[in-house]
Amino acid sequence: MKKLCIYILLISIGVKVNAQDLNARVQVLAPKIQSTNKRIFDQLAGAMKDFLTGHKWCADPILPEERFDCTFILTVTNWDGNSTFSGTMQVQSSRPVYNSSYTSTLLLFNDKDVDFTYDQGQTIDYSDQQFTSNLSSIMAYYAYIIIGMDYDSFSRYGGTPYFNAAQNVVNLAQTGSYKGWKAFDSDINRYWLAENLNDKAYAPMRSLMYDYHRNGLDVMADNAGKGLKVIEGLLPILAQVDRTQIGSTFPAVFFSAKSDELVSLLSGASAQDKVQAMNDLNKADPANGDKYQALSKN
Numbered sequence: 309m310k311k312l313c314i315y316i317l318l319i320s321i322g323v324k325v326n327a328q329d330l331n332a333r334v335q336v337l338a339p340k341i342q343s344t345n346k347r348i349f350d351q352l353a354g355a356m357k358d359f360l361t362g363h364k365w366c367a368d369p370i371l372p373e374e375r376f377d378c379t380f381i382l383t384v385t386n387w388d389g390n391s392t393f394s395g396t397m398q399v400q401s402s403r404p405v406y407n408s409s410y411t412s413t414l415l416l417f418n419d420k421d422v423d424f425t426y427d428q429g430q431t432i433d434y435s436d437q438q439f440t441s442n443l444s445s446i447m448a449y450y451a452y453i454i455i456g457m458d459y460d461s462f463s464r465y466g467g468t469p470y471f472n473a474a475q476n477v478v479n480l481a482q483t484g485s486y487k488g489w490k491a492f493d494s495d496i497n498r499y500w501l502a503e504n505l506n507d508k509a510y511a512p513m514r515s516l517m518y519d520y521h522r523n524g525l526d527v528m529a530d531n532a533g534k535g536l537k538v539i540e541g542l543l544p545i546l547a548q549v550d551r552t553q554i555g556s557t558f559p560a561v562f563f564s565a566k567s568d569e570l571v572s573l574l575s576g577a578s579a580q581d582k583v584q585a586m587n588d589l590n591k592a593d594p595a596n597g598d599k600y601q602a603l604s605k606n
Contacts, residue, residue: 328362328370329363329455330360330378330451331361331376331378332379332380333357333378333380334353334356334357334379336353337383338387339383347428355426356432358431360447365452366455367469376454377401377403378400378450379399380399380450381400383398391425391426391427392425393426394422398417399419401413401415401458403462406526406527406529413566414461415561417450419446420488422488423442423486424443426443432444432447436476436480439480439483442484442486445477445480445484449474449481449498449502452473453502455467456471460517461517461518461520463518464514465511465514466518471502477502478498478503491555495554495556496557500557501557510549510558510559513545513562516542519538523535524538539570539573540585543584543588543589546592547589547591551592559592563593567596567599568599570585570600571599571600571602571603574603585600585603586600
């Protein structure tokens with residue numbers, strides 16, 4: 309039954325219809341490219357935005373105010389002057405916090421393996437049944453990841469069908485020769501993020517995403533102390549996640565999105581709780597230790 313549901317989801321969200329799920333902003337930058345014809349980069353940005361906003365990615369009906377806010381910034385580092393491009397892509401998504409004007413970052417990922425072909429004026433095609441192009445697969449992959457993370461933040465493990473869909477994109481991309489889709493390409497890449505999100509070993513972190521947002525952030529407008537206590541109580545779970553193993557991408561993505569927010573939130577805790585939070589965060593995320601030191605100075 310589960311496989312049937314996933315199949316129906318893949319069919320329904322792969323069809324191009326007049327419905328918009330993603331509120332996507334797209335930028336294409338090419339600061340190092342020396343060319344008199346840079347119009348192609350504007351056309352590429354437009355084609356990418358049309359692709360992201362013109363597909364029905366989500367199985368549920370999405371109202372305009374419920375669209376998933378996200379930003380794609382493609383920085384082109386190499387272009388052959390024709391149709392072959394390579395560069396990096398920063399993907400960011402956020403969700404609103406209940407009863408406030410604040411939005412919380414869910415995903416902040418810098419993809420270093422973005423290579424593709426694109427012809428000027430081309431419509432970007434995609435299929436959930438076969439690998440058609442690397443650019444469309446990369447964007448479809450992140451569309452599913454963005455929606456899955458949003459669903460996980462509103463319903464415990466609610467993003468599972470979309471993480472399965474992202475894994476399907478990874479599996480289909482194995483037939484291509486592009487980097488970023490295979491385990492041995494890098495310790496942190498698209499392969500490993502999808503693998504982590506579908507791995508039961510990281511289920512506690514996915515459960516934490518729900519508690520952090522629904523029982524923590526969403527509560528704070530009405531009861532700041534209660535919401536903060538929930539978030540403080542989640543920190544030991546983060547400290548238990550083994551970030552030393554190869555391919556431990558989900559924890560890195562979490563802290564990339566949340567490290568600054570955590571410091572801002574926890575600065576309102578008591579002196580004793582701030583010290584404990586700093587110790588937990590330093591253990592869980594030593595790479596951002598300098599940021600967490602600020603908790604000892606407030």
